[in-house]
Amino acid sequence: MEKIASFPSISEPEFEKACNCLLEAYKRYNHLQSDWLLVDFVHNDDSKYLKILKALSITKISPKHQELRIEETEIEEDDEEALVEDTKRSHEVILEYNIILSPSYQVPVLYFSIKDPHFRFPPTRDTLYSYIVPHQFKLQVESVGIIGGITLTDHPFTNSPVFFIHPCQTTSVLEASLGSKEATPEEYLNLWIGAMGGCAGLFLPRALLG
């Protein structure tokens, strides 16, 4: 596959290609993971973005719990799909991530919010640090900018307040992660999720890497 032409920026066609690659990987390997509930490349007249949904555990998941979950999956291997489906249905509270190509910065930007039928997790700092930012990222996130590395802004398409990570550091982070190598759109997006997603609790499920 062709390499990104003007790294660390990504063009619109390259971004679309990257999103579609991830979508394909999700369709192919979805049954091997249970972290993400949905991946979709939304595109209509005025908006194009990658949407990823993840269940939000209202009580914080500790590393111990995560291990437990993996064991369960292994034990009930025969009935794996049923288990995944079951997990999906039982979660009402959803973390929605939107990856949008910034027209100004020409890099993907992460917007995220919690979807809850009872609206118990409004976009506030309290919600952010109690339910979204993983413990190991907390200090790092809080220490930059005026109110931290993750702030609030209006979603570019819905115009409602959501969390977002300001993209002004994205290019230098990407450059540092890639070094002197080149990346395909697919590798670019994986790299970007690895570099920018963690502090928002967005991790690429290993199963999707094939």
Next chain:
Amino acid sequence: MTSSRDLQAKLQKTVWNGSIPLEIRLANADCRTYDESDPYLIQFPRLSYLALLIPGLRSFFSSFLIHPDVSPDETWLSYQGVPLKWQYPLGLLYDLYSGSEPAYPKGEAEEKDEPSQPWKLTIHFTDLPLEHLIRLDVEGKHLHDLFINNVKEADFLRNGTGKTVMSLSKEDSTQLWESVKQHKFSLFSPINQKLLSPQGTSLRHLPIRLYLPSKPRDDKSNRSIRVVQGLVPLTLSSSRQTQTVGTALNQVLKPLFPSTRTALEAQPILHGAVLPLSTSLEDLVRVTPYLDGWLHIAIKMRHMG
């Protein structure tokens, strides 16, 4: 004869001094005496942010409040039920929602002065609609953050890097935010100069953001706004011709601006005035941006009931 430099300075000053009279009343739900509180009257700069009024409004209305000890970060303002976004400057909110006729270029219609009737807003101290508005904090850090993010993005567009803002000294950054809070030109101008004309760079893209009344199909709150922006280069890539308001609108919002010369479907409004499509966009970016460096342009449909 006035030189173009003098004219620019004069225009810049006019935009800086533009203001709107406000009449702010307490929401009935928050008022101890139902609807008998006094209104808060103020002449407020178009370029400034309503959030900066919160401390004054709070002390003014505190004796009328049912719950005087309610947290200040629950405060919000509305116009005819529409929550007003904190990060939009007053002038943009007025151009979007007030429904008052904008000023037209000379000759097209009679000239119009600043509004003499106050814009009637409602202040609320409870039930902040978090699906529309960002909750602010007492120290004003969220507002500052929203402002700086816009400053950075405008800088990135103009120069292709965010280095100008990033390399401002601590004193300069502080002075910039102070100049906004105090609406003080003598503090603002020197920093603005540094941001607008950094050494060794040439203008690349033009920071312009368009605000449209949203289509009924995706409209829950009835009066919501769709924000549109694109990458607008300094010159047209095809002809190297300089970008005008018309060519930029045609590029970013073609369905509403099919012609680069005539506004058929909709009109662009900035600082209360209809922008002629032939205006140089670079001149506007240099002389009449909002305090964050952006041209926040309200789009008004020509045939709306």
